[in-house]
Structure formats: C-alpha cells, structure tokens
Amino acid sequence: MRVLFTTVPLHGHFFPMVPLAHALRTAGHDVLVAAPVNFTGVITEAGLPAVPTAPPLNFAEIMIKDRNGRPVAPAKSAAERHEIAGRAWGRLTARTLQRTLDVVDRWRPDIIVSEPSEHAGALAAASRGIPWIEHGWGISTMPECRPPAADELAAELSGLGLTALPEPDLHLHVCPPSMQRPHAPGSRNQRMRYVPYNGPATLPDWSLAERDRPRICLTFGSILPRFGSGDFRGLLTRIATALPGLGTDLVVGVEEQIAAAWQPLPPGVRSAGWLPLSLVAPSCDLIVHHGGSGSTLTALAAGLPQLALPQTADQFDNAACISVLGAGRQLLDDVTVEAILAACRELLTDPGYRKHAAALAAENASQPTPAEVVEVLHELTSTLV
Template identity: 35%
Template sequence: MRVLITPFPWVPHYYPIVPFAWACVLAGHEVRVAAMPSLTDVVTRTGLPAAPVGPDPAEAFRRAGVDFTPPRGSRRAERPRQAWPRDWPAHPERLSEQQRDYFRKIGLFASLMADAQLDDLVSLARDWRADVVVHDGTQFAGPVAAEALGLPNVRYLLGYPGQLRVDTSYGKDLVPEFPPLFERFGVAPRTEPTAWLDPSPPGVQYPWAPDARVLAMRYVPYNGPGELPGWLGEPPAKRRVCMTWGHTTAEWEGPALVGFIRRTIDAVLGLDVELVLVLSETLRDLLGEQPAGVRVAVGVPMNAVLPSCAAVVHHAGPGTTMAAAALGVPQLMITNHPHNAAMAARIAATGAGRHLLLEEAPEGTREIGAEVAALLEKPSFREDAARLRSGIASQPSPADVVTRVEELVR
C-alpha cells in the first residue's frame, strides 16, 4: 500500500500523524509526506521522506494578495466579543454568525494554501500511484486530490475536535472558496472522507453522525526530535511543573502574551516547585533571562519532559494537551482560541485538569498560583488524569489502525 500523507504546513498539524506514518512503514507499506517546502526539514527530521508541493506559505499568500506576516504587537491578545457556547463543535446551531465567520476565515486561509499546492499534489499522487490520501482537517488539497484521482481519503484529527468541520461554517454551507478547488478537476466536492481517524480520548470525543466511518486510534505522544538535557534523567529535587506556550502560538502571539506569561511564571515560582519552561527560540528571546530555580528547555520534546512532571501549565494546543493526557499529567489550560478552549473544556470535564479563558484569567499571580497548587495537592486531579490515561491506552494502536486503512484500498 502506498500511503500519501499531506498535512497543513504547520508543525502542530504534522506531528500527530507521525506515529501512524511509522506504523505504516513498519507494516511494510510505502509512505511519502507531501507538504509545502517550509515543512520539508520538519518532515525529514522525523525520518520520513518528504515531497515538496507548491510554494512556501508566504509565497502562496503573496500570489493571492493576502498578508501572511505574523502579528508582532505588544498588547495582550484581543478579547473575543462574544462567548462561545458550551460544546459548540457538537452543536453548530448554537453559533452566531460572527462565530461562523471565524471558520469562514479559516476556510479561506486553508483554501488559498490548497490552491497553491493542488497541481503538484495531484501530479505526485498520480505519478507515484498512491493508494490512499491521509490529510488533516485544514489541508483542503487532500480531499481534492483524492476525488480527482478516485482514491479513498482518511481525514485525521489532531486529538481535539475544534477544527472538525472547517470546510463548512459549522453546519451551514461550504465555505465559498472550497468547491472551486474541485471544479478545477471537474469533480464534485468531497465533504465527507472515506474514513475519519480520531485519537480523541474516550469521554472527550464528541458524538459522531451514525453514518460516519470513524477509526478510533490511541494517541501516541510525538513532539518531535530533540537532544535531551542531562538533568532530565535525574529525579527532581522538588515537584516539577512544566510550562509551555507552544510553537505556533509563540510565533504568532508571543509579543502580545509575554506579559501574561511572565506573571504566570511568577505565580508558579511562588510555590515550592521546580519550574521547567519548554519554549520556542522566539518565546525564549521575548521572555529574556529567567530567575534562579527555572530550567529553560528549547527544542526538547514535551513527551520527554512531561513524565517527570506533577503538573503542566499551557495554552491547550493539541500537542501539549494530548501528550499530557496520554501521560497522565494534570493540566492547567489557559486558552484564547475557541478550538483550544473546546478541547480544554472537555479535558477539564473529566477532572484531569482546570481550564481558564485568557480573558477571564486573573492579572495577579495569587489566583493562578492557587490553581496550580490545587493540581498538585488534590489527589482527585492525579486520579482522574490517570483514568484519562488508561482510556487512551485502551484505544486501538496505530498498528491496529493500519490494518483498517488497508481495508479501504482493497
């Protein structure tokens, strides 16, 4: 079987599928990862062959006349104008037009990226004679290539449901830029994949439609390669708390969030703990020198740091959230995006952590320190995090799921 994997060209959209890709390789199948050139080095560092398709994202947007420059403001992130309904991914009818417009913009974003890749991706899939296309929810070029060539497609989730239906404005019409991608190849839009690949934990998954073909898969934490510092192999002298704000969030919103992150660092340092900051180079430079008692780890995979931690404080990005869930670590999730908030709310509902919206998070340090202290002191958080971990471990392994995907191409 020839498995063509094509992710949206952001690191958090690629890493979740790497364990499945390697399961395919170990089962004797051929795998290629087709992505924009900006992701090529990331792909090759995971040991998989990369096939560049299209230009870099910035060039794709330049051709479309859209500004791709990340914001570099210094203010705290703008507060949402309207509260998002509880469990909105399962209840799109509860969304306002303003909230649907949020996904229309993501759909435009994804469509412009797909348009720049499609010719190369379709040619690659045809010439290589791919058997199946595996893609994430915002890689709109994936279903187009599959439909154009009559191939099955598997749409994988990142471990959370917030971008489940971004090709629609959640429950209404397709985003207007999506159908023309199919029209270029004379085919009808494929809105439902041949199968969904869902690593969301039991109890966190949103209900699926009865006719949806869903392949549940155990989430295997993968946060990239990296050199491990010597201290990581030593038992911590105090309870260890990890703090991170991810890769994409740091690049796009670091300047706006740096003040809040500094205050959160102060809050954790007020406890009797060892604090480890897992940072991108961008955020490390923005935060500057750290006080004594703080370890700074740049480029160290989260799945290597978290097993030694008693709690983690983060922004509820999919990589950190799911790695912590799979490793049984209680979480304090502070979110300022609706898709991250949707996942954080579900994790918090299991009892495995706490969730705060950024606009509601206190400016002072005492309250945030109390939230982290509760994760450390109340046994219920550790017990519920352990139950969540067991639920994830009970899911079919990536190797088991490979056999299910084989059935799609027979």
C-alpha cells in the same frame, strides 16, 4: 501499498500522523509526506520522506490576508474564528492543489491520509478515485471550518467536477472515546491510541534526576509565542517568573530566540528552550499550556493534570473537555498571574485531578495501536479499490 500523507505546514497538525506513518513503513508499505517546501525539513527530521507541494508559504500571511492581499478582520466570536480559519485553509489548499495533483498522478498512491485542515489531498483523492482517510489531531477536527473552506475553494472544486468538499472513507480518531465530539451520522470511524511525537529530541539528564519539589511545565506551542495577540510574550514572561513562587521547579518550553530574551533565567526555572514535551511530561506534576491538541493529548498520555489558557481555534474545545472530565482546569476571562497561581496551587494539592488524568491515560492506552490500524487501512483499500 503506497500511502501519501498530506498536511498543512504546522507541527501540531503533522505530528499526530507520524506514528501511523512509521507503523506503515515498518509493515513494509511505502510512505510519502506532502507539504509546502518550508515544512519539508520537519518531515525529514521525523525520519519520513517528503515532497513539496508549494514554494515557501508564510503561515501568518495565509491566516491574516485574503487572496487579494487584503487584511482579514480579527474574529469577535467563535463563528467568526471558524470562518477565518476555514477560509485560510481554503486559501492554503488553493496554493498546494496543483502540485498535490501532480504528485498523485506521478507517484500513484493507493491511499491518501490527510489531517482535517489539509484539503488538497482530499480533493486529489476524490478526483482520482483513491481512498481517502481523515487523520484527526485532537478532540475536535473543527468541522465548522469546512463550509467556509468549501466556499473559498468554489472555483477549484468546480474545476475538478466536484460540488463540495468530499467526505472521507474513514475518520481516524486519536483521542479517548470519553473526550470525542459526536461523530457525523453515518460516518465510518476508527480509533487509534494517541502516541506522542514532538519532534527529534534528546532526553534531558535532569528529567531523570531525583527531586524533592513539584515540577511544573509551561509551554505555549510553536505559534502563539510568535503570533499571539496583545502582549503575549509579556504574559508568558510574567507567568514564568511567578510560578517558582509556589515552591516548585519550573520547566519552560519555548523557542530558543524567545528564551534568549529571558537571560539570565528567573530563579527557580530549570530550563528554557524547545523541549521534547513527550519526554519531559512524565517527570512533571502539572502542565500549564494554551490548550493546543498536541500539548493536551501529550499531557493526557502521561496522566498529567493540566491548566489550559485557550486562545483560539480548537484550544477552547480541548480546554473545556479536560475541565469537564476533572483532569484539569481552564481559565478563560480571568487570565491573570494571580488566577494562574491559584489554579496551579489547587491542581497540585487536590489528588482528584491526578486520579482523573490517570484514568484518561489508561483509556488512551487501551485504544488500538498504530500497528493494528495499519491492518484496518489495508483491509479498507482492498474493499474500496
């Protein structure tokens, strides 16, 4: 079986698909991952073969400018956030569609697996009669973004003889059932255990050393420290400086060029730089993050309480879900250093949060493995082709 994966050039969208891609290769199937050329290095670092679908694409340009280069007005509501994101994914699809079609026609995959924001793979599958799987990356796949994406892609859809974005032959969900948003009526669904992958990594020696103080991990992913609104870097610095005041060790996961500006590191900070979250989380007692799907589900897999400070997109869904299920807290309006310290103190001292986090970790571990899902995909292609 030949399986083509397609992804937008974002770590948090691609990383959840890596375990399934490796499971397919281990089972003897051919795998290829398609993305803009400036993301192919991330794919090959994951040990997977890549094929470019577009020249280098500037993510910020795609998000903040329309097709004519005009600035996109900032969102003032959740509906506007979905509109802006959906249209951005539509613009990205328009840039990658032709090359994706060429890859499909020449490589001839038996099945296409795409993450929810990458529509070129779905369009290629629909137009070429190939089974298509939507591989989720978190609690929500943001279906609210699909209508504006379809509107943005009206010309491309028409050119392929399509009237709407196609529905997948299978939705693949990678979060525990208790966290999942309701499915679309009549949709076919398959669950899979979330297996954290955060990029190539070496286990830090200090993560295995004995310790006599709680350890907090602070991370805000790969996008917000670079593109976050307002004085986001300043807030991150203030949080990192204040947290050791709780009598804890602090591990900061942030890109090296940002961490370099903090030298010398604030007292009590154990490390700074790009950290392998899946390897570091089990050695921590609490994670403070932005509510990104990768951070949320990696912490969940480790049974770790969380404090989420959501900023955009599905981060609000992730933060709310963790809070409602008692595995952590979220801060929305009162995002001050004082409020963060108070929330961290509560999360470290109330054992109920760790109890609920452990229950979610166990629920995740009970889901089908990527290897088991490979058999599901094989059976699916046999019945659909």
